[in-house]
Amino acid sequence: MTTGLLGLSELPLSTIRTLLDSAKQMKAHATAHSTPLTLKGRTILTLFFEPSTRTRVSFETAIKRLGGSTVGMAMESSSTKKGETLFDTIKNLEAMGFDGVVVRHRHAGVPHFLQSHLSFPVINAGDGLNEHPSQGLLDCFTLEEHLGSLEGKTILLLGDIMHSRVARSNLWALKKLGARIIVSGPPTLIPPGLSEWGIMIAPRLDDVLPLVDAVNVLRVQYERQEHGYFPSVREYRALFGLTEKRCQRLPSHCCILHPGPINRGIELDSVVADGPHSVILDQVTNGVAIRMAMMDYLINQGGAHGDTNGPD
Amino acid sequence: MATLTALINGRLLDPNTSESNILNIVLNEDGVIVGLGYVPEEDGDTIRVVDLKGHTIVPNVMDAHVHLREPGNEGIETMASASYAALTSGITLLVATPDTHPPVDTPEMVLFIHTRRKQTAHVPIYTMGMVTKGGCGQPLAEMALMAQEGAIGFTDGPSLHDTGMMRLALEYCPDRPMVITPYDPWLGGDGVIAEGALATKMGLRGIPQEAESIRVSRDIALVARFGGQAHFFPITTRDSVALIREAKAKGIPVTCGTAPHYLCFQDRDIEGYHCQLKVTPPLRKADDTQALIEGIEDGTIDVIASDHQPNTVDQKRTDFTSASPGISGIETLIPATLHALRPRIPMHRIMACLSSKPLRLFGLKKPGVSVGARPSLSVFDLTKTVTIQANTFHSMDRSSPFDGLTLTGKAILTMIDGQIKWTDSSLPLSD
Numbered sequence: 001m002t003t004g005l006l007g008l009s010e011l012p013l014s015t016i017r018t019l020l021d022s023a024k025q026m027k028a029h030a031t032a033h034s035t036p037l038t039l040k041g042r043t044i045l046t047l048f049f050e051p052s053t054r055t056r057v058s059f060e061t062a063i064k065r066l067g068g069s070t071v072g073m074a075m076e077s078s079s080t081k082k083g084e085t086l087f088d089t090i091k092n093l094e095a096m097g098f099d100g101v102v103v104r105h106r107h108a109g110v111p112h113f114l115q116s117h118l119s120f121p122v123i124n125a126g127d128g129l130n131e132h133p134s135q136g137l138l139d140c141f142t143l144e145e146h147l148g149s150l151e152g153k154t155i156l157l158l159g160d161i162m163h164s165r166v167a168r169s170n171l172w173a174l175k176k177l178g179a180r181i182i183v184s185g186p187p188t189l190i191p192p193g194l195s196e197w198g199i200m201i202a203p204r205l206d207d208v209l210p211l212v213d214a215v216n217v218l219r220v221q222y223e224r225q226e227h228g229y230f231p232s233v234r235e236y237r238a239l240f241g242l243t244e245k246r247c248q249r250l251p252s253h254c255c256i257l258h259p260g261p262i263n264r265g266i267e268l269d270s271v272v273a274d275g276p277h278s279v280i281l282d283q284v285t286n287g288v289a290i291r292m293a294m295m296d297y298l299i300n301q302g303g304a305h306g307d308t309n310g311p312d
Numbered sequence: 313m314a315t316l317t318a319l320i321n322g323r324l325l326d327p328n329t330s331e332s333n334i335l336n337i338v339l340n341e342d343g344v345i346v347g348l349g350y351v352p353e354e355d356g357d358t359i360r361v362v363d364l365k366g367h368t369i370v371p372n373v374m375d376a377h378v379h380l381r382e383p384g385n386e387g388i389e390t391m392a393s394a395s396y397a398a399l400t401s402g403i404t405l406l407v408a409t410p411d412t413h414p415p416v417d418t419p420e421m422v423l424f425i426h427t428r429r430k431q432t433a434h435v436p437i438y439t440m441g442m443v444t445k446g447g448c449g450q451p452l453a454e455m456a457l458m459a460q461e462g463a464i465g466f467t468d469g470p471s472l473h474d475t476g477m478m479r480l481a482l483e484y485c486p487d488r489p490m491v492i493t494p495y496d497p498w499l500g501g502d503g504v505i506a507e508g509a510l511a512t513k514m515g516l517r518g519i520p521q522e523a524e525s526i527r528v529s530r531d532i533a534l535v536a537r538f539g540g541q542a543h544f545f546p547i548t549t550r551d552s553v554a555l556i557r558e559a560k561a562k563g564i565p566v567t568c569g570t571a572p573h574y575l576c577f578q579d580r581d582i583e584g585y586h587c588q589l590k591v592t593p594p595l596r597k598a599d600d601t602q603a604l605i606e607g608i609e610d611g612t613i614d615v616i617a618s619d620h621q622p623n624t625v626d627q628k629r630t631d632f633t634s635a636s637p638g639i640s641g642i643e644t645l646i647p648a649t650l651h652a653l654r655p656r657i658p659m660h661r662i663m664a665c666l667s668s669k670p671l672r673l674f675g676l677k678k679p680g681v682s683v684g685a686r687p688s689l690s691v692f693d694l695t696k697t698v699t700i701q702a703n704t705f706h707s708m709d710r711s712s713p714f715d716g717l718t719l720t721g722k723a724i725l726t727m728i729d730g731q732i733k734w735t736d737s738s739l740p741l742s743d
Binding site: 009085086087105107108109110112113127128129130131165168191192193194196197 | 507508509510511512513514515516517518584585626629630631632633634
C-alpha cells in the first residue's frame with residue numbers, strides 16, 4: 001500500500017531523522033545550484049482547498065528545483081462547488097495519472113481519506129486542526145541549525161495551541177527528537193490531554209521565558225476573539241504577546257520562530273520579529289529544503305508507485 | 313394443507329423471570345395459540361411441525377428507536393427495507409422517530425405513517441410525533457391529536473433548548489413518554505468526537521460529556537417539579553447513568569436507554585478517522601461503557617435500541633468532519649447487544665431491555681405466549697457465531713462499524729401475529 005506523509009504523530013523517528021538529514025543536503029545543493037533532478041518527468045498535483053500562499057509556493061519551488069512539474073487546482077472554482085463529492089474529485093484526478101498530490105483542507109483527516117483511495121502518495125500540507133507536517137519538520141530543521149541536537153532542549157509553543165496544526169506537528173516531532181515542551185497561551189486555547197504526553201503548561205508566560213531555548217510563536221486568529229476565546233487583542237498582547245520588553249527575559253541564545261503570516265504588534269512585536277533572536281526568514285528558506293527532502297523521499301524511496309509515467 | 317402449526321422443542325425465555333422451559337406451541341391457521349406443551353397426534357397433512365431444537369423463543373422483541381427516512385428520503389431507507397431488516401433479525405416491532413420530511417408533527421402525518429406501514433412494512437411500525445411544530449422548538453405540536461391517531465411517544469430529538477418551552481412540553485404531555493436526546497449545543501459547539509486527548513491528537517473538535525449530563529440534570533429537575541415522563545435516549549456517559557439512577561431512587565418518573573455501539577466501541581476506535589464510528593452523541597471512554605453496562609445490570613437503563621440512522625454510501629465516504637453521523641443498526645442490534653453484555657448479565661434481563669421494558673414504556677399491549685393469543689415472537693440460536701457482513705444487509709444502508717466482526721447469536725425464525733414470516737435457511741420448514 002502506498003504511504004504518503006500524513007502527519008508527524010505517526011511518522012517514526014528514523015524517518016524524521018532521514019528527512020532532516022536529507023534536507024541539509026538539499027539546502028547545500030540549492031546553494032551550490034547543483035540539485036539532482038530526481039523528480040524529472042514527475043508531475044505533482046497541488047490541491048489546496050484552503051487559501052495558502054507560502055506553503056503552496058514553497059512546495060512548488062521544491063518540486064521544480066528537483067526537476068518535477070506541478071499542476072495546481074484552485075478548488076474555489078472547481079467542481080466541488082458544483083456538488084461533486086471529494087471522492088469523485090479525487091478519483092477523477094487519479095485517472096489523469098499524477099505521481100503525488102499535495103493537499104490542504106480545512107478538515108482534519110482529509111489527507112488520510114484521500115490516501116485510502118489513491119495509489120500515489122498524498123502529502124499533507126495542512127488538514128484542519130490536525131497537522132502541518134512540512135511546517136513541523138522545517139521548524140525542527142531550523143531549531144537544529146541554531147541549537148544543535150534538540151535532545152533535552154526546552155521549546156516553548158506560544159499562543160493558540162487548540163486551533164493550531166503547526167503546534168500539533170511541532171509537538172509530535174519535538175517529542176520524538178527528545179525536546180522538553182512547554183506551552184503557554186490563554187487557558188481557553190490550550191486543548192485537553194496535553195499532560196498525557198508530558199507537556200508542561202505554563203499559565204504565566206513571564207515565568208518560563210528565562211528557561212527556554214526557543215519560542216515558536218503561533219499566529220493569533222481574529223475569529224477566535226469573536227467566538228469568545230479571549231476578550232480583546234489588547235488583552236491578548238498584554239498577557240501572551242512576545243513584546244520587546246518580554247524578550248529581555250529570554251536567554252541570549254534563544255531563537256524565535258513564527259510560521260507566518262505575522263500579526264506584527266500583536267503576538268510578536270516588529271522589533272522582535274526583525275531582531276537578533278528571530279530565525280523566521282531561515283524557516284522560509286529551510287521550508288523549501290525540507291519539502292525537497294519530503295518529495296524526493298516519497299516519490300523516489302517511500303512511494304510504491306511504479307515508473308509508468310515516463311522516463312526519469 | 314396444514315391447518316395447525318407446532319413449534320416444538322423451543323425454550324421460552326420469559327423476560328420477567330430467569331426460568332426458561334422447553335415447550336411446544338401449537339397455533340391454528342389464524343395464528344391463535346390453541347395449545348401449549350401437548351402436540352396433537354394429527355395426520356401429517358394437517359400439522360406443520362417446526363423443530364426448534366432447544367433454541368430460545370423471545371416474545372415481542374422490538375427496536376425502540378429507529379430513524380426510517382420515509383417519507384422524504386426513500387433513497388436512503390424505506391419502511392419496507394428497514395422492516396425487512398428487522399424481520400430477518402428477529403425484531404417484531406419498530407418504533408420510528410418523527411424526523412422525516414415532512415416531519416410527523418400532525419395527526420394527518422401519524423395517519424399517513426400507519427397507512428403506509430400497513431401497505432409496505434414487514435413488521436408493525438409505531439411512530440412517535442414531534443413535540444413542537446417541525447421540531448423547531450416552538451410552538452407545541454398537536455400532541456393530543458397525534459396520540460389519538462396512535463402516536464406512542466413524542467420527540468424532537470435533542471431536548472428543547474428553551475428551558476421554559478421544555479417545561480411546557482413536559483406539563484402538556486403527561487401520558488406519553490417524551491424521548492429526549494440530552495445535548496447542550498452551546499457546550500457541544502461544533503464538536504464531532506468526545507473531548508479529550510484523542511480529539512486533541514486527531515485535530516478534531518471535542519464535545520465534553522457534560523453537554524449530555526447537564527441536560528439530563530435539567531430535565532430531571534423539570535420532570536420532578538412539573539410532571540411529564542422523560543425517556544432519555546441514548547445516554548452515553550457515566551454521569552448520566554448516575555443522575556438517572558439517583559432520580560429513579562427518588563421516584564421521579566424518568567427512564568432511559570442506550571444503543572449497542574456505545575457498549576461495544578469507544579472513542580479510541582475512531583483513530584484513523586473511521587467514519588463508520590461517527591455517531592451523535594459521540595463514542596465515549598471505556599469508563600463510560602463500563603458505567604452503561606452497570607446501569608443495565610442494576611436496572612437504571614431500561615431500553616437498548618439500535619438508534620438506526622441509515623446513510624448513503626457517499627455520506628460516509630468522505631472525511632470525518634463532513635461524514636453524516638449514524639449507523640445502520642437494526643441488523644446488529646441483537647448480536648451486538650449480546651456480545652457486549654453476555655455472560656455478565658443474564659439473558660432474560662438483556663431481553664427485557666429489548667422487549668418487555670420498551671413495550672411497557674410506550675404503553676403497548678402485546679400478547680405473550682399463552683393460549684388464545686396471536687403472538688409475535690422470535691427464535692434465536694444463541695450459540696451460533698456470525699461474522700457480520702454489512703454488504704448482505706437488508707437495510708438500504710449496507711455499512712456498519714461491526715462489519716467483519718464475529719458475534720454470537722442469530723435469529724432463526726420470526727413470527728408476527730401468529731404467522732411465521734421468516735425463517736433462516738438453517739431451519740427448513742416442513743409443510
